[in-house]
Amino acid sequence: MTKQPDHKYEIVKQYFINFIQKNDLKKGDKVFSENEAMERLKVSRHTVRKAIGDLINEGWLISVKGMGTFVNDPGAFINKPSKLIGVITTYITDYIFPEIIAGLEDVFHRKGYNIMLGNTSNEIEKERQCLLNFLGQDLAGVVIDATKSAYPSANIDLLNEFRKRKIPVLFIHSYYREFDSSYVVENDEYGGYTGTLHLIKRGMKKPAGIFKSDDMQGHLRYKGFLKALSENSMSIEDDNIIWFNTYDKKNMLNKTNSGFIDGRIIDILGRCDGILCYNDEIAYYVLEIAKKTGIKIPENCRLVGFDDSKLAIMADVKLTSVSHPKNELGRITAESIIKMINKSETFVKMVIKPELIVREST
Amino acid sequence: MTKQPDHKYEIVKQYFINFIQKNDLKKGDKVFSENEAMERLKVSRHTVRKAIGDLINEGWLISVKGMGTFVNDPGAFINKPSKLIGVITTYITDYIFPEIIAGLEDVFHRKGYNIMLGNTSNEIEKERQCLLNFLGQDLAGVVIDATKSAYPSANIDLLNEFRKRKIPVLFIHSYYREFDSSYVVENDEYGGYTGTLHLIKRGMKKPAGIFKSDDMQGHLRYKGFLKALSENSMSIEDDNIIWFNTYDKKNMLNKTNSGFIDGRIIDILGRCDGILCYNDEIAYYVLEIAKKTGIKIPENCRLVGFDDSKLAIMADVKLTSVSHPKNELGRITAESIIKMINKSETFVKMVIKPELIVREST
DNA sequence: AATTATTTGTGCGTATGTATC
DNA sequence: AGATACATACGCACAAATAAT
Numbered sequence: 001m002t003k004q005p006d007h008k009y010e011i012v013k014q015y016f017i018n019f020i021q022k023n024d025l026k027k028g029d030k031v032f033s034e035n036e037a038m039e040r041l042k043v044s045r046h047t048v049r050k051a052i053g054d055l056i057n058e059g060w061l062i063s064v065k066g067m068g069t070f071v072n073d074p075g076a077f078i079n080k081p082s083k084l085i086g087v088i089t090t091y092i093t094d095y096i097f098p099e100i101i102a103g104l105e106d107v108f109h110r111k112g113y114n115i116m117l118g119n120t121s122n123e124i125e126k127e128r129q130c131l132l133n134f135l136g137q138d139l140a141g142v143v144i145d146a147t148k149s150a151y152p153s154a155n156i157d158l159l160n161e162f163r164k165r166k167i168p169v170l171f172i173h174s175y176y177r178e179f180d181s182s183y184v185v186e187n188d189e190y191g192g193y194t195g196t197l198h199l200i201k202r203g204m205k206k207p208a209g210i211f212k213s214d215d216m217q218g219h220l221r222y223k224g225f226l227k228a229l230s231e232n233s234m235s236i237e238d239d240n241i242i243w244f245n246t247y248d249k250k251n252m253l254n255k256t257n258s259g260f261i262d263g264r265i266i267d268i269l270g271r272c273d274g275i276l277c278y279n280d281e282i283a284y285y286v287l288e289i290a291k292k293t294g295i296k297i298p299e300n301c302r303l304v305g306f307d308d309s310k311l312a313i314m315a316d317v318k319l320t321s322v323s324h325p326k327n328e329l330g331r332i333t334a335e336s337i338i339k340m341i342n343k344s345e346t347f348v349k350m351v352i353k354p355e356l357i358v359r360e361s362t
Numbered sequence: 363m364t365k366q367p368d369h370k371y372e373i374v375k376q377y378f379i380n381f382i383q384k385n386d387l388k389k390g391d392k393v394f395s396e397n398e399a400m401e402r403l404k405v406s407r408h409t410v411r412k413a414i415g416d417l418i419n420e421g422w423l424i425s426v427k428g429m430g431t432f433v434n435d436p437g438a439f440i441n442k443p444s445k446l447i448g449v450i451t452t453y454i455t456d457y458i459f460p461e462i463i464a465g466l467e468d469v470f471h472r473k474g475y476n477i478m479l480g481n482t483s484n485e486i487e488k489e490r491q492c493l494l495n496f497l498g499q500d501l502a503g504v505v506i507d508a509t510k511s512a513y514p515s516a517n518i519d520l521l522n523e524f525r526k527r528k529i530p531v532l533f534i535h536s537y538y539r540e541f542d543s544s545y546v547v548e549n550d551e552y553g554g555y556t557g558t559l560h561l562i563k564r565g566m567k568k569p570a571g572i573f574k575s576d577d578m579q580g581h582l583r584y585k586g587f588l589k590a591l592s593e594n595s596m597s598i599e600d601d602n603i604i605w606f607n608t609y610d611k612k613n614m615l616n617k618t619n620s621g622f623i624d625g626r627i628i629d630i631l632g633r634c635d636g637i638l639c640y641n642d643e644i645a646y647y648v649l650e651i652a653k654k655t656g657i658k659i660p661e662n663c664r665l666v667g668f669d670d671s672k673l674a675i676m677a678d679v680k681l682t683s684v685s686h687p688k689n690e691l692g693r694i695t696a697e698s699i700i701k702m703i704n705k706s707e708t709f710v711k712m713v714i715k716p717e718l719i720v721r722e723s724t
Numbered sequence: 725a726a727t728t729a730t731t732t733g734t735g736c737g738t739a740t741g742t743a744t745c
Numbered sequence: 746a747g748a749t750a751c752a753t754a755c756g757c758a759c760a761a762a763t764a765a766t
Contacts, residue, residue, distance in 0.1 A: 007733090007734065007735090008734075008735070009734075009735085033749080033750060033751085034750070034751070035749085035750075043735080043736090044735060044736045044737070045736085045737085045738095046734090046735060046736065046737085047734080047735060047736080049751090049752090050734080050735085052751095053415075057419050063750090063751060063752095064743085064744085064750090064751075065742070065743050065744080065750075065751045065752065066742070066743030066744035066745075066749080066750060066751065067743080067744055067745080067749095067750070067751080068744095068749090068750060068751080069750085069751080084478075091464075092460050092463050092464045092467060093460045093461050093463075093464045094460075097460070098454050098455045098456075098459070098460040099455050101454050101455075101479075102453075102454045102455045102481065105454060105479060105480075105481045106481070109480070109481070109488075109491070109492075114478050114479075114480075114495065114499070115478065115479045116446075116476050116477065116478050116479075117463075117467060117476075117477040117478075117479050118467075118471070118476075119464065119467045119468070119471070126471075129471070130471075133476065137476070310672075310673075311672075311676065314673065314676040314677065315676065316678060369752090369753065369754090370753080370754070371753075371754085395730075395731060395732085396731075396732070397730085397731075405754080405755085406754060406755045406756070407755085407756085407757095408753090408754060408755065408756085409753080409754060409755080411732090411733090412753080412754085414732095425731090425732060425733090426731090426732075426762085426763085427731075427732045427733060427761065427762050427763080428730080428731055428732065428733095428761070428762030428763035428764080429730095429731070429732080429762075429763060429764085430730090430731060430732075430763095431731090431732080
């Protein structure tokens with residue numbers, strides 16, 4: 001029930017399109033001339049030109065003075081979908097993200113997608129700017145490493161806008177509790193649990209932990225830590241848990257104003273015999289402080305980190321670390337969002353079980 | 363010297379555009395009618411309609427039957443330029459590139475540009491694919507870390523295509539000799555020179571060097587190395603120079619099939635008392651071999667690396683390293699290509715002088 | 725509620741210009 | 746040089762939507 005067009009030029013346009021499709025004309029093939037169109041359809045030259053002009057604007061045809069009119073893109077009407085995927089990272093420089101991006105890039109490249117990169121430095125405002133930017137870009141999908149995922153997000157409105165536009169969004173590492181979304185994450189609770197069990201097995205009596213307070217990973221690793229302790233009838237004193245956040249971490253790594261945290265680390269190094277550290281960066285930092293204060297790792301105190309980064313291998317005392325395969329995580333993420341884009345899967349909720357890699361620090 | 367258009371409808375179009383701009387009309391404001399245009403410009407209705415039709419297609423105007431013609435997007439004429447910059451890296455994961463990208467990203471983000479990322483793994487074919495891909499993307503500019511810059515490039519044709527399209531291309535780290543282009547590079551010759559002078563000052567009598575054969579940096583660092591030696595009336599035996607390439611490096615880092623290079627490193631460690639290493643990764647690798655074979659650094663042999671990467675600080679024996687500020691390099695690069703895009707500078711040839719950072723390995 | 729003037733949309737006829745083959 | 750094909754340009758007539766009277 002194709003509606004009969006009221007206007008002659010609509011009939012002419014349709015005639016051209018039918019002509020292209022029936023004869024299976026490809027880009028560059030010539031169509032009949034304006035004069036011939038006049039005769040075939042018994043319309044004026046003006047009407048033919050109006051029709052052809054429309055089809056040129058719509059991308060169907062191209063005309064060349066003195067030569068004729070040619071098929072441009074017979075599939076122009078398909079409105080080909082975007083092949084661009086936005087990736088929002090927290091820290092590009094961060095010790096594990098480059099590897100994940102390398103995995104992402106490799107898969108996306110192979111499948112003909114491009115990456116558009118944004119970086120938040122774990123700041124909510126920068127995340128907002130990236131999202132706003134991406135909303136103006138006709139993306140096929142978005143991969144996000146959530147900023148400060150432990151807290152309610154100020155950017156849910158923008159995430160909902162992506163949903164409204166049916167642009168798939170896939171979280172990596174963590175996600176916002178209040179926004180039901182697709183994600184590929186590590187099983188951080190299990191990671192904390194297994195790391196702590198390992199410390200207990202190695203004889204830890206006085207446990208301590210250092211966790212990041214503003215992302216979900218920190219909370220979940222802490223949860224696993226508590227679970228392992230309680231299953232083994234151990235308790236933990238509040239004083240032996242150090243919570244730090246993005247701001248503290250920046251100061252620590254820049255060695256500015258880190259006195260408070262340093263003091264607390266010295267405290268627990270003196271009091272405890274096992275520390276579950278939020279990640280390898282922290283474990284490495286603890287190692288340095290231990291060296292300065294003469295505490296021996298692992299003899300006096302054992303350390304477990306997370307992420308199995310290069311730091312873990314390069315440290316004086318090679319670090320035991322809980323980790324996922326990073327490049328692989330990037331690949332899985334890329335493949336997942338491509339499935340979402342192709343609608344072969346609408347929701348992806350993937351939790352990757354990490355493994356404990358035992359080294360000298362325990 | 364705006365070219366006077368040959369056709370009447372061009373004049374009419376320009377008249378409409380001037381009218382909108384002079385009266386500062388906003389979206390939705392009405393412009394004069396077709397009849398009035400006929401009278402004002404003394405042209406036929408047909409010509410006026412052709413002009414208005416063009417402007418509608420270009421996004422300037424919208425007309426409503428029975429009401430009139432209205433301004434749609436008063437800025438459409440700008441044909442707003444792309445705000446997307448392609449960045450081609452060799453190794454995203456590489457120990458210094460993430461920091462450079464972070465610097466790039468920060469500046470680009472601030473100036474409203476987006477990064478599209480490509481990765482070559484230092485393979486010419488992948489570089490070609492990235493360039494081809496970028497040619498189909500309407501980019502404002504391209505930043506490239508050249509692949510195997512010591513060799514003639516197979517991709518000059520594509521680089522010339524960018525030039526033809528007047529898309530600025532800026533090389534970083536190195537560039538192709540046969541393609542006269544803009545670049546931001548480190549002064550690698552000076553770096554090799556100053557690193558070698560430092561080794562000589564520390565008493566090096568039997569020099570050795572390890573260089574990468576397939577990028578320009580390796581050749582230039584070698585050149586600086588030779589210069590420093592000859593200025594101090596020292597000579598170098600061919601056997602004490604190790605050349606490696608991308609393929610060897612991959613094997614070395616994966617600890618597969620690296621026997622040949624390992625043997626040569628053991629050789630020079632036994633024979634020589636100072637090694638200028640292509641970069642910190644190599645210096646770190648040499649350090650590990652030295653540890654295994656019982657050679658003491660710096661007592662028996664001194665090492666100088668390049669890049670001042672995290673590796674330099676984390677090694678057992680902290681590495682002396684020749685380096686530029688990496689984040690800063692990213693910033694300079696970003697600012698340079700933005701200047702090129704804005705045409706405030708057409709060619710950028712910037713050579714950044716590296717500094718020697720002295721640590722335990724010398 | 726109907727009329728009228730205005731404005732854009734469709735359509736035809738004609739003439740001339742200009743690029744390509 | 747001539748034929749063909751698209752490009753520009755003018756004039757005219759009528760249709761359809763809108764706004765004001």
